[in-house]
């Protein structure tokens with residue numbers, strides 16, 4: 001059986017709709033919901049490793065309900081920013097009420113940030129350093145630090161299947177990657193990349209995530225076999241048809257991708 005990647009949340013730091021905003025995309029998100037987006041998170045459903053979520057933003061509870069999920073045993077964290085970790089206390093409470101222990105993998109620096117913000121989490125969640133790489137079922141997993149522009153740094157994860165050689169990466173929050181940061185993104189079957197806006201016009205020094213224009217340029221360089229753009233702001237309207245290469249698409253809530261096809 002092949003593992004599946006499910007997009008539980010596909011939004012940027014504010015989600016869609018933005019609470020203060022009456023733009024067409026936010027209005028559509030409120031009315032019909034094509035553009036309604038929880039903060040970005042994915043679920044890996046692997047025949048050997050089970051259910052593993054990547055990132056745990058403040059929409060965690062509603063995301064789980066929407067997906068019909070009752071429990072998440074394991075989490076991978078990309079960085080310690082609110083939109084990626086704000087749901088950890090709720091997850092920890094769910095662990096506590098069920099008398100189960102959650103396991104969260106993250107780089108040591110992120111574990112330190114998270115446990116400083118939420119010191120009680122270690123009672124119910126076991127934090128495991130991801131720095132040296134680790135194994136999840138058949139996947140060899142590595143994490144590395146990526147530039148996050150105005151907001152400092154984040155991490156990306158690469159997964160290589162030990163038997164099939166299939167490889168994919170999750171890099172939701174990055175911009176202006178250096179050559180060394182790009183290197184682990186080479187030769188992928190699938191790249192999931194954060195792109196908040198189509199073309200973000202605020203000064204570069206104030207930006208923190210690739211826009212679609214930059215991401216397409218990056219794809220021309222990295223040449224993954226397929227790519228999915230996530231971490232989408234209210235600038236992206238999924239009721240429209242965008243001109244994207246055939247192998248590239250925007251994520252939508254509930255999208256499932258088989259990790260091993262093709």
Ligand SMILES: Nc1ccn([C@@H]2O[C@H](COP(=O)(O)O)[C@@H](O)[C@H]2O)c(=O)n1
Nearest residue numbers: 012013014080081082083151173208209
């Ligand atoms: N030290 C920080 C800086 C920012 N945040 C939160 O991160 C989000 C920014 O998201 P982008 O993906 O747009 O860079 C936002 O929710 C900030 O509140 C943080 O938690 N810690």
